[in-house]
Amino acid sequence: MLLRADNLQKHFDDTIVLKDITLQVNEGEVVAIIGPSGSGKSTLLRCLTQLEKINSGRIEVCGKRMAETLDAKVHYADSKTLHQIILDVGLVFQNFNLFPHYSILKNIVDAQINVLGKDKKEAKERAMSLLAKMNLKEKANAYPSELSGGQQQRVAIARALALNPRILFFDEPTSALDPELTGEILKVIRSLAEEKMTMVIVTHEMAFARDVADRVIFMDGGVIVEEGTPQEVFSNTVNQRTKDFLQRFSQN
Amino acid sequence: MKVDNVPIEPLITEMLKATGTVVEIFFLTILIAIPLGFLVALGRRSRFKIISVPIRIYQLVFRGTPLMLQLFFFMYGPYYIFEFNIYERFTACIMAFSINYAAYFGEIFRGGIASIPKGQYEAAKVLGYTKLQTFMRIILPQVVKNVIPATGNELMTLVKDTSLAQVISVSEIFNIATKTGSRHFSTVPLIVAAVFYLIMNSGVEVSFKLIEKKFEYYKN
Numbered sequence: 001m002l003l004r005a006d007n008l009q010k011h012f013d014d015t016i017v018l019k020d021i022t023l024q025v026n027e028g029e030v031v032a033i034i035g036p037s038g039s040g041k042s043t044l045l046r047c048l049t050q051l052e053k054i055n056s057g058r059i060e061v062c063g064k065r066m067a068e069t070l071d072a073k074v075h076y077a078d079s080k081t082l083h084q085i086i087l088d089v090g091l092v093f094q095n096f097n098l099f100p101h102y103s104i105l106k107n108i109v110d111a112q113i114n115v116l117g118k119d120k121k122e123a124k125e126r127a128m129s130l131l132a133k134m135n136l137k138e139k140a141n142a143y144p145s146e147l148s149g150g151q152q153q154r155v156a157i158a159r160a161l162a163l164n165p166r167i168l169f170f171d172e173p174t175s176a177l178d179p180e181l182t183g184e185i186l187k188v189i190r191s192l193a194e195e196k197m198t199m200v201i202v203t204h205e206m207a208f209a210r211d212v213a214d215r216v217i218f219m220d221g222g223v224i225v226e227e228g229t230p231q232e233v234f235s236n237t238v239n240q241r242t243k244d245f246l247q248r249f250s251q252n
Numbered sequence: 253m254k255v256d257n258v259p260i261e262p263l264i265t266e267m268l269k270a271t272g273t274v275v276e277i278f279f280l281t282i283l284i285a286i287p288l289g290f291l292v293a294l295g296r297r298s299r300f301k302i303i304s305v306p307i308r309i310y311q312l313v314f315r316g317t318p319l320m321l322q323l324f325f326f327m328y329g330p331y332y333i334f335e336f337n338i339y340e341r342f343t344a345c346i347m348a349f350s351i352n353y354a355a356y357f358g359e360i361f362r363g364g365i366a367s368i369p370k371g372q373y374e375a376a377k378v379l380g381y382t383k384l385q386t387f388m389r390i391i392l393p394q395v396v397k398n399v400i401p402a403t404g405n406e407l408m409t410l411v412k413d414t415s416l417a418q419v420i421s422v423s424e425i426f427n428i429a430t431k432t433g434s435r436h437f438s439t440v441p442l443i444v445a446a447v448f449y450l451i452m453n454s455g456v457e458v459s460f461k462l463i464e465k466k467f468e469y470y471k472n
Contacts, residue, residue, distance in 0.1 A: 086380050114389065143469065
Protein backbone atom coordinates (compact mmCIF):
# COMPACT_ATOMS: atom_id res chain seq x y z
CA MET A 1 0.00 0.00 0.00
CA LEU A 2 1.49 3.32 -1.05
CA LEU A 3 -0.85 5.66 0.75
CA ARG A 4 -2.92 5.20 3.80
CA ALA A 5 -4.97 7.91 5.46
CA ASP A 6 -7.11 7.20 8.49
CA ASN A 7 -9.88 9.34 9.97
CA LEU A 8 -8.62 12.64 8.57
CA GLN A 9 -10.23 15.76 9.86
CA LYS A 10 -9.57 19.28 8.71
CA HIS A 11 -11.25 22.52 9.54
CA PHE A 12 -10.57 26.15 8.68
CA ASP A 13 -11.62 28.22 11.69
CA ASP A 14 -15.21 27.12 12.18
CA THR A 15 -15.76 25.46 8.83
CA ILE A 16 -15.28 21.72 8.84
CA VAL A 17 -13.92 20.70 5.44
CA LEU A 18 -12.94 17.08 6.01
CA LYS A 19 -15.04 15.15 8.51
CA ASP A 20 -13.70 11.66 8.70
CA ILE A 21 -11.81 10.54 5.63
CA THR A 22 -10.24 7.13 5.41
CA LEU A 23 -8.53 6.19 2.19
CA GLN A 24 -6.00 3.72 0.85
CA VAL A 25 -4.17 3.69 -2.44
CA ASN A 26 -2.34 0.63 -3.70
CA GLU A 27 0.66 0.54 -5.95
CA GLY A 28 -0.24 0.94 -9.62
CA GLU A 29 -3.76 2.01 -8.85
CA VAL A 30 -5.55 4.97 -10.41
CA VAL A 31 -8.05 6.56 -8.06
CA ALA A 32 -10.42 9.28 -9.22
CA ILE A 33 -12.05 11.57 -6.67
CA ILE A 34 -15.26 13.21 -7.82
CA GLY A 35 -17.84 15.35 -6.08
CA PRO A 36 -19.47 18.77 -6.04
CA SER A 37 -17.30 21.84 -5.42
CA GLY A 38 -16.78 22.52 -1.76
CA SER A 39 -16.92 18.82 -0.96
CA GLY A 40 -13.32 18.82 0.30
CA LYS A 41 -11.64 16.99 -2.62
CA SER A 42 -8.90 19.55 -3.16
CA THR A 43 -8.35 20.03 0.57
CA LEU A 44 -7.88 16.27 0.88
CA LEU A 45 -5.15 16.34 -1.79
CA ARG A 46 -3.53 19.35 -0.13
CA CYS A 47 -3.47 17.54 3.22
CA LEU A 48 -1.90 14.48 1.62
CA THR A 49 0.79 16.60 -0.07
CA GLN A 50 1.71 18.62 3.05
CA LEU A 51 0.22 21.86 1.75
CA GLU A 52 -2.30 21.84 4.59
CA LYS A 53 -2.00 20.39 8.07
CA ILE A 54 -4.64 18.00 9.29
CA ASN A 55 -6.40 18.59 12.59
CA SER A 56 -6.79 14.94 13.39
CA GLY A 57 -6.05 11.55 11.87
CA ARG A 58 -3.12 9.60 10.56
CA ILE A 59 -1.28 9.63 7.21
CA GLU A 60 1.26 7.13 5.97
CA VAL A 61 3.01 7.53 2.60
CA CYS A 62 5.16 4.76 1.11
CA GLY A 63 5.52 3.13 4.50
CA LYS A 64 6.69 6.33 6.18
CA ARG A 65 4.55 7.87 8.87
CA MET A 66 3.80 11.47 7.98
CA ALA A 67 1.34 12.41 10.71
CA GLU A 68 -0.48 10.71 13.51
CA THR A 69 -2.80 11.70 16.32
CA LEU A 70 -1.92 10.84 19.88
CA ASP A 71 -3.97 12.08 22.83
CA ALA A 72 -6.07 14.25 20.49
CA LYS A 73 -3.00 16.05 19.21
CA VAL A 74 -1.55 15.75 15.69
CA HIS A 75 2.15 14.94 15.55
CA TYR A 76 3.94 15.42 12.25
CA ALA A 77 7.14 13.55 11.46
CA ASP A 78 10.48 15.36 11.73
CA SER A 79 11.41 17.65 8.86
CA LYS A 80 13.84 15.14 7.36
CA THR A 81 11.16 12.47 7.08
CA LEU A 82 8.67 15.00 5.71
CA HIS A 83 11.22 15.95 3.06
CA GLN A 84 11.68 12.29 2.08
CA ILE A 85 7.91 11.89 1.89
CA ILE A 86 7.46 14.95 -0.29
CA LEU A 87 9.94 13.42 -2.74
CA ASP A 88 7.80 10.29 -2.91
CA VAL A 89 4.84 12.29 -4.15
CA GLY A 90 4.23 14.66 -7.03
CA LEU A 91 1.41 17.15 -7.42
CA VAL A 92 0.00 18.68 -10.57
CA PHE A 93 -1.97 21.85 -9.88
CA GLN A 94 -5.09 23.17 -11.50
CA ASN A 95 -3.29 26.32 -12.65
CA PHE A 96 0.07 24.67 -13.45
CA ASN A 97 2.27 26.90 -11.23
CA LEU A 98 5.27 26.69 -13.53
CA PHE A 99 8.16 29.00 -12.64
CA PRO A 100 7.75 31.86 -15.13
CA HIS A 101 11.36 33.05 -14.94
CA TYR A 102 12.74 29.63 -15.89
CA SER A 103 12.73 28.15 -19.37
CA ILE A 104 10.71 24.99 -19.89
CA LEU A 105 13.89 22.93 -19.68
CA LYS A 106 15.04 24.64 -16.49
CA ASN A 107 11.62 24.17 -14.91
CA ILE A 108 12.14 20.42 -15.25
CA VAL A 109 15.88 20.34 -14.57
CA ASP A 110 16.21 22.68 -11.61
CA ALA A 111 14.73 20.54 -8.84
CA GLN A 112 16.54 17.45 -10.11
CA ILE A 113 19.84 19.28 -9.63
CA ASN A 114 19.13 21.34 -6.54
CA VAL A 115 16.84 18.98 -4.65
CA LEU A 116 17.91 15.50 -5.75
CA GLY A 117 21.53 16.48 -6.35
CA LYS A 118 21.70 14.91 -9.81
CA ASP A 119 24.40 16.12 -12.18
CA LYS A 120 23.45 18.55 -14.91
CA LYS A 121 23.89 16.23 -17.85
CA GLU A 122 21.81 13.47 -16.34
CA ALA A 123 19.07 15.91 -15.29
CA LYS A 124 18.95 17.39 -18.77
CA GLU A 125 18.71 13.98 -20.43
CA ARG A 126 15.83 13.03 -18.14
CA ALA A 127 14.09 16.34 -18.87
CA MET A 128 14.50 15.98 -22.63
CA SER A 129 13.13 12.45 -22.65
CA LEU A 130 10.11 13.59 -20.62
CA LEU A 131 9.57 16.53 -22.98
CA ALA A 132 9.73 14.14 -25.91
CA LYS A 133 7.12 12.01 -24.23
CA MET A 134 4.93 15.08 -23.75
CA ASN A 135 5.47 16.00 -27.38
CA LEU A 136 7.08 19.30 -26.38
CA LYS A 137 10.71 18.75 -27.26
CA GLU A 138 10.87 21.83 -29.48
CA LYS A 139 9.64 24.02 -26.59
CA ALA A 140 12.62 23.26 -24.32
CA ASN A 141 14.00 26.79 -24.55
CA ALA A 142 10.68 28.62 -24.50
CA TYR A 143 9.25 30.29 -21.40
CA PRO A 144 5.98 29.24 -19.75
CA SER A 145 4.12 32.40 -20.85
CA GLU A 146 4.77 31.47 -24.48
CA LEU A 147 2.91 28.16 -24.14
CA SER A 148 -0.79 27.34 -24.25
CA GLY A 149 -2.49 26.15 -21.07
CA GLY A 150 -2.46 22.57 -22.26
CA GLN A 151 1.25 22.74 -23.05
CA GLN A 152 1.99 24.34 -19.68
CA GLN A 153 0.11 21.59 -17.91
CA ARG A 154 2.09 18.94 -19.78
CA VAL A 155 5.30 20.66 -18.68
CA ALA A 156 4.00 20.66 -15.10
CA ILE A 157 3.40 16.91 -15.37
CA ALA A 158 6.92 16.42 -16.76
CA ARG A 159 8.33 18.55 -13.94
CA ALA A 160 6.62 16.36 -11.35
CA LEU A 161 7.65 13.12 -13.09
CA ALA A 162 11.28 14.23 -13.32
CA LEU A 163 11.70 13.59 -9.59
CA ASN A 164 10.43 10.00 -10.01
CA PRO A 165 7.56 10.21 -7.53
CA ARG A 166 5.89 6.99 -6.49
CA ILE A 167 2.46 8.62 -6.36
CA LEU A 168 1.27 11.43 -8.56
CA PHE A 169 -1.61 13.63 -7.42
CA PHE A 170 -3.67 15.73 -9.83
CA ASP A 171 -5.80 18.59 -8.51
CA GLU A 172 -8.39 19.24 -11.22
CA PRO A 173 -5.71 19.22 -13.92
CA THR A 174 -8.05 20.26 -16.72
CA SER A 175 -10.30 22.76 -14.95
CA ALA A 176 -8.30 25.82 -16.01
CA LEU A 177 -8.14 24.71 -19.63
CA ASP A 178 -10.29 25.44 -22.65
CA PRO A 179 -12.42 22.40 -23.47
CA GLU A 180 -10.47 21.66 -26.65
CA LEU A 181 -7.24 21.45 -24.63
CA THR A 182 -8.41 19.06 -21.93
CA GLY A 183 -8.05 16.12 -24.31
CA GLU A 184 -4.27 16.40 -24.57
CA ILE A 185 -3.90 16.30 -20.77
CA LEU A 186 -6.27 13.37 -20.40
CA LYS A 187 -4.28 11.54 -23.05
CA VAL A 188 -1.06 12.02 -21.06
CA ILE A 189 -2.70 10.81 -17.84
CA ARG A 190 -4.11 7.81 -19.68
CA SER A 191 -0.68 6.87 -20.99
CA LEU A 192 0.72 7.16 -17.44
CA ALA A 193 -2.04 4.84 -16.26
CA GLU A 194 -0.98 2.33 -18.89
CA GLU A 195 2.54 2.47 -17.46
CA LYS A 196 1.06 1.60 -14.06
CA MET A 197 1.83 4.95 -12.48
CA THR A 198 0.03 5.28 -9.15
CA MET A 199 -2.24 8.29 -9.41
CA VAL A 200 -4.91 10.07 -7.40
CA ILE A 201 -6.92 12.42 -9.60
CA VAL A 202 -9.44 15.00 -8.46
CA THR A 203 -11.52 15.69 -11.53
CA HIS A 204 -14.78 16.93 -12.97
CA GLU A 205 -14.29 14.89 -16.14
CA MET A 206 -16.76 12.10 -15.39
CA ALA A 207 -16.29 10.24 -18.64
CA PHE A 208 -12.55 10.28 -18.12
CA ALA A 209 -12.81 9.12 -14.49
CA ARG A 210 -15.05 6.30 -15.58
CA ASP A 211 -12.68 5.30 -18.32
CA VAL A 212 -9.27 5.55 -16.68
CA ALA A 213 -9.81 4.97 -12.96
CA ASP A 214 -9.57 1.61 -11.21
CA ARG A 215 -11.52 3.04 -8.33
CA VAL A 216 -13.81 6.04 -7.98
CA ILE A 217 -14.42 7.94 -4.76
CA PHE A 218 -17.44 10.20 -4.48
CA MET A 219 -17.06 12.89 -1.85
CA ASP A 220 -19.68 15.27 -0.54
CA GLY A 221 -19.76 17.48 2.55
CA GLY A 222 -16.31 16.41 3.73
CA VAL A 223 -17.03 12.67 3.79
CA ILE A 224 -16.59 9.82 1.35
CA VAL A 225 -20.14 9.02 0.37
CA GLU A 226 -19.37 6.14 -1.92
CA GLU A 227 -16.37 4.25 -3.18
CA GLY A 228 -16.06 1.52 -5.76
CA THR A 229 -15.21 0.54 -9.30
CA PRO A 230 -16.34 2.97 -12.00
CA GLN A 231 -19.04 0.46 -12.88
CA GLU A 232 -20.36 0.43 -9.31
CA VAL A 233 -20.32 4.20 -8.85
CA PHE A 234 -21.41 5.40 -12.25
CA SER A 235 -23.82 2.70 -13.36
CA ASN A 236 -25.07 0.68 -10.45
CA THR A 237 -25.10 3.11 -7.58
CA VAL A 238 -27.89 2.75 -5.08
CA ASN A 239 -26.77 5.82 -3.14
CA GLN A 240 -29.21 8.69 -3.57
CA ARG A 241 -26.57 11.46 -3.16
CA THR A 242 -24.37 9.91 -5.81
CA LYS A 243 -27.36 9.53 -8.12
CA ASP A 244 -28.37 13.18 -7.62
CA PHE A 245 -24.84 14.41 -8.26
CA LEU A 246 -24.38 12.36 -11.43
CA GLN A 247 -27.77 13.38 -12.69
CA ARG A 248 -27.10 17.08 -12.08
CA PHE A 249 -23.77 16.63 -13.80
CA SER A 250 -25.14 15.01 -16.92
CA GLN A 251 -27.74 17.77 -17.21
CA ASN A 252 -25.12 20.51 -17.36
CA MET B 253 32.04 83.88 -20.79
CA LYS B 254 29.27 85.64 -18.89
CA VAL B 255 25.53 85.11 -19.13
CA ASP B 256 23.33 87.59 -17.29
CA ASN B 257 26.44 88.77 -15.43
CA VAL B 258 27.20 85.25 -14.23
CA PRO B 259 30.67 83.93 -15.11
CA ILE B 260 29.82 80.57 -16.61
CA GLU B 261 33.14 78.68 -16.53
CA PRO B 262 33.71 78.94 -12.77
CA LEU B 263 30.05 78.10 -12.18
CA ILE B 264 30.30 74.95 -14.29
CA THR B 265 33.54 73.93 -12.55
CA GLU B 266 31.90 74.32 -9.16
CA MET B 267 28.77 72.53 -10.30
CA LEU B 268 30.81 69.60 -11.60
CA LYS B 269 32.49 69.34 -8.23
CA ALA B 270 29.08 69.46 -6.53
CA THR B 271 27.87 66.79 -8.96
CA GLY B 272 30.57 64.57 -7.49
CA THR B 273 28.97 65.05 -4.07
CA VAL B 274 25.50 64.33 -5.46
CA VAL B 275 26.72 61.16 -7.17
CA GLU B 276 28.39 60.11 -3.93
CA ILE B 277 25.18 60.65 -1.93
CA PHE B 278 23.25 58.81 -4.64
CA PHE B 279 25.41 55.69 -4.75
CA LEU B 280 26.10 55.48 -1.01
CA THR B 281 22.36 55.75 -0.33
CA ILE B 282 21.63 52.98 -2.86
CA LEU B 283 24.37 50.83 -1.42
CA ILE B 284 22.97 51.09 2.12
CA ALA B 285 19.25 51.66 1.59
CA ILE B 286 18.55 48.82 -0.86
CA PRO B 287 19.89 45.97 1.30
CA LEU B 288 18.42 47.66 4.36
CA GLY B 289 15.07 48.07 2.61
CA PHE B 290 15.18 44.40 1.79
CA LEU B 291 15.59 43.53 5.47
CA VAL B 292 12.79 45.97 6.29
CA ALA B 293 10.51 44.15 3.83
CA LEU B 294 11.34 40.76 5.32
CA GLY B 295 10.88 42.14 8.83
CA ARG B 296 7.50 43.58 7.95
CA ARG B 297 6.42 40.14 6.71
CA SER B 298 7.56 38.45 9.91
CA ARG B 299 4.82 36.67 11.82
CA PHE B 300 6.43 37.86 15.04
CA LYS B 301 4.82 41.12 16.08
CA ILE B 302 7.89 42.05 18.11
CA ILE B 303 9.73 42.40 14.78
CA SER B 304 7.00 43.61 12.42
CA VAL B 305 5.43 46.28 14.62
CA PRO B 306 8.60 48.30 15.43
CA ILE B 307 9.55 48.17 11.75
CA ARG B 308 6.13 49.45 10.80
CA ILE B 309 6.51 52.32 13.26
CA TYR B 310 9.97 53.11 11.86
CA GLN B 311 8.52 53.22 8.34
CA LEU B 312 5.66 55.44 9.47
CA VAL B 313 8.03 57.89 11.16
CA PHE B 314 10.48 58.14 8.27
CA ARG B 315 7.86 58.22 5.54
CA GLY B 316 5.61 60.48 7.56
CA THR B 317 8.03 63.28 8.38
CA PRO B 318 9.97 65.54 5.99
CA LEU B 319 13.38 64.33 4.88
CA MET B 320 14.60 67.86 5.53
CA LEU B 321 13.65 67.53 9.18
CA GLN B 322 15.41 64.15 9.34
CA LEU B 323 18.56 65.72 7.92
CA PHE B 324 18.50 68.33 10.69
CA PHE B 325 17.88 65.63 13.24
CA PHE B 326 20.85 63.51 12.17
CA MET B 327 23.05 66.59 11.88
CA TYR B 328 22.25 68.35 15.13
CA GLY B 329 20.50 65.69 17.22
CA PRO B 330 23.71 64.13 18.58
CA TYR B 331 25.02 67.55 19.49
CA TYR B 332 21.98 68.28 21.66
CA ILE B 333 22.11 64.89 23.29
CA PHE B 334 25.86 64.44 23.77
CA GLU B 335 26.95 68.06 23.42
CA PHE B 336 29.46 67.21 20.73
CA ASN B 337 29.27 65.96 17.18
CA ILE B 338 30.05 62.25 16.93
CA TYR B 339 30.19 62.22 13.15
CA GLU B 340 30.72 64.59 10.26
CA ARG B 341 28.27 66.57 8.19
CA PHE B 342 28.48 64.25 5.19
CA THR B 343 28.01 61.17 7.38
CA ALA B 344 24.88 62.70 8.90
CA CYS B 345 23.63 63.34 5.37
CA ILE B 346 24.21 59.73 4.26
CA MET B 347 22.60 58.39 7.44
CA ALA B 348 19.46 60.46 6.93
CA PHE B 349 19.17 59.54 3.25
CA SER B 350 19.83 55.84 3.79
CA ILE B 351 17.44 55.40 6.68
CA ASN B 352 14.76 57.45 4.96
CA TYR B 353 15.05 55.63 1.63
CA ALA B 354 15.24 52.20 3.30
CA ALA B 355 11.75 52.89 4.67
CA TYR B 356 10.46 53.51 1.12
CA PHE B 357 12.37 50.63 -0.45
CA GLY B 358 11.04 48.40 2.32
CA GLU B 359 7.53 49.20 1.19
CA ILE B 360 8.33 48.62 -2.49
CA PHE B 361 10.01 45.28 -1.82
CA ARG B 362 7.26 44.19 0.54
CA GLY B 363 4.74 44.80 -2.23
CA GLY B 364 7.00 42.95 -4.67
CA ILE B 365 7.23 39.89 -2.45
CA ALA B 366 3.49 39.95 -1.73
CA SER B 367 2.72 40.01 -5.45
CA ILE B 368 4.19 36.54 -6.03
CA PRO B 369 1.29 34.05 -6.15
CA LYS B 370 0.98 31.47 -3.37
CA GLY B 371 1.10 28.75 -6.02
CA GLN B 372 4.80 29.45 -6.62
CA TYR B 373 5.60 28.62 -2.99
CA GLU B 374 3.37 25.56 -3.12
CA ALA B 375 4.89 24.23 -6.33
CA ALA B 376 8.37 24.69 -4.89
CA LYS B 377 7.42 22.98 -1.65
CA VAL B 378 5.95 19.94 -3.39
CA LEU B 379 9.11 19.67 -5.52
CA GLY B 380 11.15 19.45 -2.34
CA TYR B 381 12.87 22.85 -2.37
CA THR B 382 13.85 24.10 1.08
CA LYS B 383 12.44 27.42 2.27
CA LEU B 384 15.74 29.17 1.56
CA GLN B 385 16.01 27.63 -1.93
CA THR B 386 12.40 28.60 -2.63
CA PHE B 387 13.11 32.18 -1.71
CA MET B 388 16.46 32.52 -3.46
CA ARG B 389 15.71 30.51 -6.62
CA ILE B 390 11.98 30.99 -7.20
CA ILE B 391 10.67 34.05 -5.37
CA LEU B 392 13.50 36.59 -5.33
CA PRO B 393 14.25 36.65 -9.09
CA GLN B 394 10.59 37.34 -9.77
CA VAL B 395 10.47 40.02 -7.07
CA VAL B 396 13.44 41.80 -8.67
CA LYS B 397 11.62 42.03 -11.97
CA ASN B 398 8.44 43.26 -10.29
CA VAL B 399 10.11 46.07 -8.33
CA ILE B 400 12.27 47.53 -11.12
CA PRO B 401 9.80 50.24 -12.28
CA ALA B 402 9.00 51.44 -8.75
CA THR B 403 12.69 51.39 -7.80
CA GLY B 404 13.60 53.47 -10.85
CA ASN B 405 10.95 55.97 -9.88
CA GLU B 406 12.34 56.14 -6.36
CA LEU B 407 15.90 56.70 -7.58
CA MET B 408 14.82 59.61 -9.75
CA THR B 409 13.30 61.14 -6.64
CA LEU B 410 16.55 60.47 -4.80
CA VAL B 411 18.55 62.48 -7.35
CA LYS B 412 16.26 65.45 -6.79
CA ASP B 413 16.10 64.95 -3.02
CA THR B 414 19.88 65.40 -2.76
CA SER B 415 19.11 69.11 -3.08
CA LEU B 416 17.78 68.94 0.48
CA ALA B 417 21.31 68.29 1.74
CA GLN B 418 21.91 72.03 1.42
CA VAL B 419 19.97 72.57 4.68
CA ILE B 420 22.89 71.06 6.58
CA SER B 421 25.34 72.93 4.32
CA VAL B 422 26.49 69.99 2.23
CA SER B 423 27.87 71.63 -0.87
CA GLU B 424 25.71 70.02 -3.56
CA ILE B 425 24.34 71.41 -6.82
CA PHE B 426 21.39 73.34 -5.45
CA ASN B 427 23.55 74.88 -2.74
CA ILE B 428 25.99 76.20 -5.37
CA ALA B 429 23.15 77.41 -7.58
CA THR B 430 21.40 79.46 -4.90
CA LYS B 431 24.67 80.92 -3.62
CA THR B 432 25.88 81.97 -7.07
CA GLY B 433 22.42 83.18 -8.01
CA SER B 434 22.07 85.55 -5.09
CA ARG B 435 25.64 86.79 -5.52
CA HIS B 436 24.87 87.90 -9.12
CA PHE B 437 21.12 88.56 -8.80
CA SER B 438 20.46 85.99 -11.53
CA THR B 439 18.36 82.91 -12.17
CA VAL B 440 20.87 81.51 -14.63
CA PRO B 441 22.62 79.30 -12.01
CA LEU B 442 19.24 77.76 -11.16
CA ILE B 443 18.64 76.94 -14.81
CA VAL B 444 22.10 75.39 -15.03
CA ALA B 445 21.29 73.36 -11.89
CA ALA B 446 18.05 72.18 -13.51
CA VAL B 447 20.02 70.97 -16.53
CA PHE B 448 22.42 69.07 -14.27
CA TYR B 449 19.56 67.29 -12.47
CA LEU B 450 17.89 66.54 -15.77
CA ILE B 451 21.06 64.99 -17.22
CA MET B 452 21.57 62.83 -14.15
CA ASN B 453 17.99 61.65 -14.15
CA SER B 454 18.13 60.92 -17.86
CA GLY B 455 20.98 58.59 -16.93
CA VAL B 456 18.82 56.93 -14.28
CA GLU B 457 15.88 56.65 -16.67
CA VAL B 458 17.94 55.12 -19.47
CA SER B 459 19.64 52.67 -17.10
CA PHE B 460 16.31 51.46 -15.77
CA LYS B 461 14.87 51.07 -19.25
CA LEU B 462 17.88 48.87 -20.04
CA ILE B 463 17.43 46.84 -16.85
CA GLU B 464 13.72 46.43 -17.59
CA LYS B 465 14.60 45.23 -21.05
CA LYS B 466 17.00 42.69 -19.61
CA PHE B 467 14.12 41.18 -17.66
CA GLU B 468 11.74 41.13 -20.59
CA TYR B 469 12.78 37.61 -21.57
CA TYR B 470 9.87 36.27 -19.57
CA LYS B 471 6.37 37.34 -18.57
CA ASN B 472 4.66 36.51 -15.30
